[in-house]
Amino acid sequence: MIRKLRSGEYRLYSRKVDEKTGKRRNLGTFDTRAAAEKHEREVQYFKRH
Secondary structure, X not given: OEEEOOOOOEEEEEEEEOOOOOOEEXXXXXXXHXXXXXXXXXXXXXXXX
């Protein structure tokens, strides 16, 4: 899940909500949406292999 921040950057959050905090985990902040999408694909690949 990618959200745009007020600063204009994009932050990648985990899809599931963390049980302990009740929030989504921050998986990185990126300057462009394309960079965030690329990292999201890398995360999904890593989780499956």
